[in-house]
Amino acid sequence: MEYIKLNTGIMMPKLGLGTYKSTDPEECENAVLEALRIGYRLIDTAQIYGNEAFIGKALKRTDVPREDLFIVTKVWFRNFGKAYESVIRSMKDLGVDYLDLVLLHWPFGDTYAAWRDLEKLFREGLVRNIGVSNYEPDRLVDLIMYNEVVPAVNQIETNLVAQRKESHKWMEKYGVAHMGYAPFCQGRMDQIFDDPALTALAAKYGKTARQVTLRFLIQSDVIQIPKSVHAERLKENFNVLDFTLSEEDMALLAGLDRESPLIGRPEDPEKVERASKW
Numbered sequence: 001m002e003y004i005k006l007n008t009g010i011m012m013p014k015l016g017l018g019t020y021k022s023t024d025p026e027e028c029e030n031a032v033l034e035a036l037r038i039g040y041r042l043i044d045t046a047q048i049y050g051n052e053a054f055i056g057k058a059l060k061r062t063d064v065p066r067e068d069l070f071i072v073t074k075v076w077f078r079n080f081g082k083a084y085e086s087v088i089r090s091m092k093d094l095g096v097d098y099l100d101l102v103l104l105h106w107p108f109g110d111t112y113a114a115w116r117d118l119e120k121l122f123r124e125g126l127v128r129n130i131g132v133s134n135y136e137p138d139r140l141v142d143l144i145m146y147n148e149v150v151p152a153v154n155q156i157e158t159n160l161v162a163q164r165k166e167s168h169k170w171m172e173k174y175g176v177a178h179m180g181y182a183p184f185c186q187g188r189m190d191q192i193f194d195d196p197a198l199t200a201l202a203a204k205y206g207k208t209a210r211q212v213t214l215r216f217l218i219q220s221d222v223i224q225i226p227k228s229v230h231a232e233r234l235k236e237n238f239n240v241l242d243f244t245l246s247e248e249d250m251a252l253l254a255g256l257d258r259e260s261p262l263i264g265r266p267e268d269p270e271k272v273e274r275a276s277k278w
């Protein structure tokens with residue numbers, strides 16, 4: 001495994017498992033168990049995914065020691081007025097007595113009250129790292145300027161067509177680790193994996209286009225959490241730690257950026273309106 005050192009000094013795996021839309025209880029439990037067998041140690045979930053209890057069952061069944069795991073959840077913005085209690089409930093559902101990382105899921109609603117709750121959980125040692133998700137640089141810098149604990153992580157959509165270089169620059173400036181989501185664009189843009197430049201690189205390194213994509217993002221210092229519930233894909237997505245893209249090939253892939261996130265646009269007022277109905 002490759003790791004990134006967070007601003008707390010804690011080492012976080014750079015590759016883990018995403019679980020959004022993994023909502024079938026048995027399928028989710030089995031996918032997590034299979035991932036742990038393959039070697040995944042970081043599991044990403046969220047209160048809104050409705051699967052913390054299924055993941056908890058897998059964590060109970062695995063023989064991987066708790067201290068080797070890195071469990072991440074996110075507080076839904078409807079819980080921002082009661083974030084502390086909601087995290088305690090998440091811990092219960094996951095069957096753990098501490099969490100490795102808890103994020104504010106979106107910068108909507110009473111984010112400041114929620115952040116103070118996370119700071120309290122952090123000081124009490126119940127949560128080892130606290131962070132945010134879907135924060136654009138302006139919101140991130142604002143949070144840092146007017147609070148005590150600097151987020152350890154900001155989880156934002158990051159993939160070949162939305163590489164988020166401007167966001168990355170601001171995160172780097174304040175020591176906030178960049179965690180990406182939707183590395184495969186949630187399956188909404190599979191044509192990207194037929195891009196001739198990408199398929200040529202895949203052939204060159206003896207890997208698939210998706211493996212080259214994950215490798216590119218990991219080498220760009222973006223933590224990866226591809227989601228799958230299929231054993232073969234879990235293996236494919238994990239098998240990206242045994243090769244290195246050359247500087248030239250990294251530059252070539254950087255050229256595919258269109259700076260166009262598909263999902264994570266919290267600065268869009270229409271998105272904020274829609275989110276109020278989520």
Ligand SMILES: NC(=O)c1ccc[n+]([C@@H]2O[C@H](COP(=O)([O-])OP(=O)(O)OC[C@H]3O[C@@H](n4cnc5c(N)ncnc54)[C@H](OP(=O)(O)O)[C@@H]3O)[C@@H](O)[C@H]2O)c1
Nearest residue numbers: 018019020044133181182183184185186226227228229233
């Ligand atoms: N913070 C946020 O707001 C936020 C938002 C979205 C996601 N996330 C997190 O980030 C994780 C990853 O993002 P995502 O799940 O939205 O999208 P993603 O990882 O880009 O794509 C997942 C889709 O790709 C398919 N897939 C996975 N591996 C594949 C492979 N090797 N070949 C072909 N298809 C493959 C999966 O299908 P199968 O499962 O059927 O294999 C699934 O349909 C989430 O699961 C979640 O934990 C966070």
